[in-house]
Amino acid sequence: MRIHEIGEFGLIDRLTQRLQPPDTSVIVGIGDDAAVTAYAPGHHVVTTTDMLVEGVHFRTDTIDDRSLGYKSLAVSISDIAAMGGRPRHAVISLALPVAIDVERLEALYEGVRDVCVAYDTHVIGGDVVKTDGPFVISVTLLGEVETGRALLRSTARPGDLVFVTGTVGGSAAGLDYIEHGKGLDVSPDTSDHLLRCHQRPEPQVRAGRWLLASGGCTSANDVSDGLASELNEIAKMSGVRLVVQAEQIPMHHAAVSYAKQRGRDPLDWALFGGEDYQLVGTLDPAKAGDVQNLFAKEGLPLTIIGRVVEGRGVTLAAPDGGEREISPKGYNHFAE
Numbered sequence: 001m002r003i004h005e006i007g008e009f010g011l012i013d014r015l016t017q018r019l020q021p022p023d024t025s026v027i028v029g030i031g032d033d034a035a036v037t038a039y040a041p042g043h044h045v046v047t048t049t050d051m052l053v054e055g056v057h058f059r060t061d062t063i064d065d066r067s068l069g070y071k072s073l074a075v076s077i078s079d080i081a082a083m084g085g086r087p088r089h090a091v092i093s094l095a096l097p098v099a100i101d102v103e104r105l106e107a108l109y110e111g112v113r114d115v116c117v118a119y120d121t122h123v124i125g126g127d128v129v130k131t132d133g134p135f136v137i138s139v140t141l142l143g144e145v146e147t148g149r150a151l152l153r154s155t156a157r158p159g160d161l162v163f164v165t166g167t168v169g170g171s172a173a174g175l176d177y178i179e180h181g182k183g184l185d186v187s188p189d190t191s192d193h194l195l196r197c198h199q200r201p202e203p204q205v206r207a208g209r210w211l212l213a214s215g216g217c218t219s220a221n222d223v224s225d226g227l228a229s230e231l232n233e234i235a236k237m238s239g240v241r242l243v244v245q246a247e248q249i250p251m252h253h254a255a256v257s258y259a260k261q262r263g264r265d266p267l268d269w270a271l272f273g274g275e276d277y278q279l280v281g282t283l284d285p286a287k288a289g290d291v292q293n294l295f296a297k298e299g300l301p302l303t304i305i306g307r308v309v310e311g312r313g314v315t316l317a318a319p320d321g322g323e324r325e326i327s328p329k330g331y332n333h334f335a336e
């Protein structure tokens with residue numbers, strides 16, 4: 001069905017029908033000039049926004065519409081997780097080429113509902129406009145964090161340990177598989193994992209909440225542009241140098257085995273690929289053991305990959321003792 005058959009308001013009705021009902025934090029939801037929301041006492045509001053543009057962030061051959069809906073919010077939920085917060089309310093704006101099928105947008109909103117249910121988030125409004133350009137999805141997400149407790153990029157200190165949650169490199173491996181992997185003999189387990197990493201990233205809200213609660217996390221950032229870029233952000237904003245051991249960087253065996261089939265170094269995907277939506281940051285060395293025990297008890301993977309020293313920049317150390325500088329190369333929208 002074409003959008004002109006139901007009009008702007010018909011479309012909004014069809015899409016918002018797919019969302020979960022609002023909770024008591026939504027005082028005025030979809031339907032009025034603006035939404036009114038309540039936040040828990042003793043909390044600050046955490047706000048983040050990101051755009052996804054067809055051709056830049058996705059194509060119809062790289063992701064299905066329902067996963068795209070899921071991922072559109074997941075990338076913003078990840079930023080709230082990196083602040084140690086809880087996601088609460090989302091605003092979604094769509095710039096739509098007039099020929100786009102309504103059914104595609106309905107599938108998109110089923111994915112939006114899936115991720116909202118999984119992360120206890122409510123869509124409280126949005127906007128739809130037509131465009132002669134590409135399909136654009138813009139998400140603004142509001143969350144909450146205990147007053148004065150947000151995890152920052154700027155507070156790592158010499159002596160701290162560097163950690164990363166989960167595994168990295170899987171999303172870039174997934175995109176490579178979509179674009180180049182079809183003729184290769186890749187096991188279903190491997191392709192399932194890589195596709196899931198790229199198309200259905202799971203933002204690390206629980207990890208962020210435990211990092212905050214532990215009192216042992218001295219800085220955090222989420223991995224959207226690649227580990228190299230995110231580590232450099234922490235180093236720059238904290239005025240320190242991070243020394244990372246290459247062989248400690250956690251990569252899933254699916255990404256490692258697929259890289260071998262492609263004749264690629266999986267470490268390049270981990271460092272420079274991006275879209276892993278894991279958390280990277282630093283721990284107070286006196287509390288790092290407790291944080292590791294806590295994460296083990298909660299079944300949340302966390303790996304120590306290096307340490308913080310005086311200076312600036314990021315060093316990658318190899319097992320043979322060799323060291324090289326890791327520039328903030330990664331996904332950069334305006335790189336040459």
Ligand SMILES: Nc1ncnc2c1ncn2[C@@H]1O[C@H](COP(=O)(O)OP(=O)(O)O)[C@@H](O)[C@H]1O
Pocket residue numbers: 050079224225
């Ligand atoms: N057009 C803009 N106007 C104002 N602030 C912006 C703009 N684009 C990005 N920022 C801010 O710059 C910072 C870094 O952005 P970005 O690298 O996109 O962060 P992230 O990778 O976590 O999404 C954020 O605080 C973001 O809000």
Ligand SMILES: Cc1ncc(C[n+]2csc(CCOP(=O)(O)OP(=O)(O)O)c2C)c(N)n1
Pocket residue numbers: 050051055056057058059062075175224225273274275331333
């Ligand atoms: C078709 C397609 N090409 C390339 C990519 C890879 N890619 C696009 S944007 C991006 C980085 C993350 O997006 P960005 O807008 O920089 O998010 P932010 O850092 O603001 O969170 C990556 C790795 C992709 N996902 N899909």
Ligand SMILES: [Mg+2]
Pocket residue numbers: 049050
């Ligand atoms: Mg951003």
Ligand SMILES: [Mg+2]
Pocket residue numbers: 078079082221222223224
């Ligand atoms: Mg971020």
Ligand SMILES: [Mg+2]
Pocket residue numbers: 224225331
């Ligand atoms: Mg980016």
